[in-house]
Amino acid sequence: AQRVTQPEKLLSVFKGAPVELKCNYSYSGSPELFWYVQYSRQRLQLLLRHISRESIKGFTADLNKGETSFHLKKPFAQEEDSAMYYCALSGPGGGSTLGRLYFGRGTQLTVWP
Amino acid sequence: NAGVTQTPKFQVLKTGQSMTLQCAQDMNHEYMSWYRQDPGMGLRLIHYSVGAGITDQGEVPNGYNVSRSTTEDFPLRLLSAAPSQTSVYFCASTPHGADTQYFGPGTRLTVL
Numbered sequence: 662a663q664r665v666t667q668p669e670k671l672l673s674v675f676k677g678a679p680v681e682l683k684c685n686y687s688y689s690g691s692p693e694l695f696w697y698v699q700y701s702r703q704r705l706q707l708l709l710r711h712i713s714r715e716s717i718k719g720f721t722a723d724l725n726k727g728e729t730s731f732h733l734k735k736p737f738a739q740e741e742d743s744a745m746y747y748c749a750l751s752g753p754g755g756g757s758t759l760g761r762l763y764f765g766r767g768t769q770l771t772v773w774p
Numbered sequence: 775n776a777g778v779t780q781t782p783k784f785q786v787l788k789t790g791q792s793m794t795l796q797c798a799q800d801m802n803h804e805y806m807s808w809y810r811q812d813p814g815m816g817l818r819l820i821h822y823s824v825g826a827g828i829t830d831q832g833e834v835p836n837g838y839n840v841s842r843s844t845t846e847d848f849p850l851r852l853l854s855a856a857p858s859q860t861s862v863y864f865c866a867s868t869p870h871g872a873d874t875q876y877f878g879p880g881t882r883l884t885v886l
Contacts, residue, residue, distance in 0.1 A: 693873060705877040747816060762875060766816040
């Protein structure tokens with residue numbers, strides 16, 4: 662069965678410090694992994710997806726199949742990065758099941774000035 | 775486009791009452807989903823739909839029904855509300871062939 666684990670419920674860093682939000686997964690096939698973010702009083706929105714290997718708002722995430730991890734990193738955190746971050750995994754079946762996502766429990770990131 | 779809309783924003787029910795949470799999207803997205811968000815639990819999939827007339831269960835379907843008579847609408851019905859269903863409910867939609875889910879603003883439900 663698929664599972665997404667985010668071991669840190671809360672994470673606090675100071676502005677300008679590096680930040681890493683951890684995500685581990687279990688999945689029996691080739692996973693599609695995502696990071697979603699929910700800023701205060703805003704909707705949950707996609708931050709980045711592993712398949713595009715992109716950097717969004719300075720964040721990057723690399724899929725490590727050996728360690729079954731998809732950690733989110735940013736070298737210099739900003740106050741506006743404070744939000745709830747969710748790691749998510751797409752369910753089996755590829756395109757026909759893109760309406761299904763399995764989420765981790767989320768990590769609340771606070772960046773102090 | 776209004777995107778994904780949900781009504782109501784807030785609702786208080788008594789145990790045993792029934793109600794329907796509304797979800798609509800005007801982006802012609804094929805896939806739609808319902809999640810519940812609970813503290814410390816993240817988001818859990820309740821039901822989802824891959825097109826009009828097609829629905830399936832997610833991780834936590836018990837106590838909920840859905841239907842998808844049109845592409846635009848995907849209502850979630852609570853048959854007999856229980857305190858364990860107190861949660862924030864999110865609806866999401868995804869276009870065919872894409873992998874980004876677009877979320878609604880959520881409905882905060884309290885069952886007394």
